[in-house]
Amino acid sequence: MTASRDPDRLLERAGVTGNPDRDQHFLVDERVLDRLPTHLLDDTDRSHVLEIGGGTGALTDRLLSTCDRVTTVERDPALAEFLRQEFAAEIDAGRLTVVQGDALEVDLPDATASVSNLPYGVSSEITFRLLPLGIPTVLMFQREFAERMAADSGTDDYGRLSVSAGHYADVAVVEPVPPTAFSPPPAVESAIVRTTPREPAYVVDDEDFFLRFVKALFTQRRKTLRNAVRNTAHISGLADPDAVVAAADESLMSRRAGDVAPDEFAALATLAAEVGQGDGDG
Numbered sequence: 001m002t003a004s005r006d007p008d009r010l011l012e013r014a015g016v017t018g019n020p021d022r023d024q025h026f027l028v029d030e031r032v033l034d035r036l037p038t039h040l041l042d043d044t045d046r047s048h049v050l051e052i053g054g055g056t057g058a059l060t061d062r063l064l065s066t067c068d069r070v071t072t073v074e075r076d077p078a079l080a081e082f083l084r085q086e087f088a089a090e091i092d093a094g095r096l097t098v099v100q101g102d103a104l105e106v107d108l109p110d111a112t113a114s115v116s117n118l119p120y121g122v123s124s125e126i127t128f129r130l131l132p133l134g135i136p137t138v139l140m141f142q143r144e145f146a147e148r149m150a151a152d153s154g155t156d157d158y159g160r161l162s163v164s165a166g167h168y169a170d171v172a173v174v175e176p177v178p179p180t181a182f183s184p185p186p187a188v189e190s191a192i193v194r195t196t197p198r199e200p201a202y203v204v205d206d207e208d209f210f211l212r213f214v215k216a217l218f219t220q221r222r223k224t225l226r227n228a229v230r231n232t233a234h235i236s237g238l239a240d241p242d243a244v245v246a247a248a249d250e251s252l253m254s255r256r257a258g259d260v261a262p263d264e265f266a267a268l269a270t271l272a273a274e275v276g277q278g279d280g281d282g
């Protein structure tokens with residue numbers, strides 16, 4: 001990091017205070033900022049790192065020190081303009097691209113990894129744009145969200161978020177972060193999560209159906225899958241849930257959603273899409 005880019009000076013130069021209504025909580029704890037990129041595994045390809053929510057550039061600066069090239073996406077036009085001025089030399093050298101826009105809408109580049117302090121209001125939507133890219137990520141989340149995402153089957157926190165994330169990646173909470181690390185401090189605790197892409201054991205052709213199916217089954221997490229598949233057909237859109245129950249492994253159907261691993265859900269969703277859609281469009 002260059003000394004003139006310590007987080008407080010960046011905030012001062014940008015002339016902002018951070019607006020929680022716009023998901024703006026800037027990291028000001030230098031140790032947390034320094035550690036964020038180090039949570040990428042050693043063998044991670046750092047040739048092009050994607051940052052969502054550049055803010056005033058405190059993390060962008062760290063990424064430029066540890067990675068070859070960075071693209072940062074920032075929705076706020078004033079902050080994007082500040083980043084363009086502050087980092088003009090890096091932009092001219094072809095090491096930084098600032099994209100002004102909504103990370104849910106802009107085309108994301110072919111990055112090799114992502115390190116981001118995410119806007120919490122849209123962290124779920126952004127995560128499910130990033131994970132299908134199949135790249136390693138280190139992301140800051142609201143702590144409760146992070147714990148649900150990383151939860152193992154059989155625990156209270158395990159749910160549709162853990163299954164959907166676990167389908168794409170191995171997920172680990174690597175560091176808790178207190179509100180005092182941010183300006184202004186958020187009302188919630190935070191945590192840094194590392195995701196390492198994995199090849200799902202079952203390729204799900206229809207991701208939308210998979211996510212809808214898992215969501216539906218977790219609305220009945222205390223019922224056996226046999227009952228949950230039948231009772232939630234109106235949510236998952238299955239035309240013929242009985243056909244799914246008949247075709248699926250009997251012992252799996254006797255278990256509850258909270259005890260079923262992501263790969264088992266993927267296999268069941270693949271089967272359900274094949275045999276449970278009825279004759280029509282499902």
Ligand SMILES: C[S@@+](CC[C@H](N)C(=O)[O-])C[C@H]1O[C@@H](n2cnc3c(N)ncnc32)[C@H](O)[C@@H]1O
Nearest residue numbers: 023025026027053054055074075102103117119
């Ligand atoms: C939690 S702050 C992090 C800022 C900076 N990276 C840091 O660590 O200090 C999130 C940033 O994301 C921006 N943001 C909010 N919603 C966004 C969206 N949908 N797409 C892109 N950026 C967004 C905010 O303006 C803010 O600068």
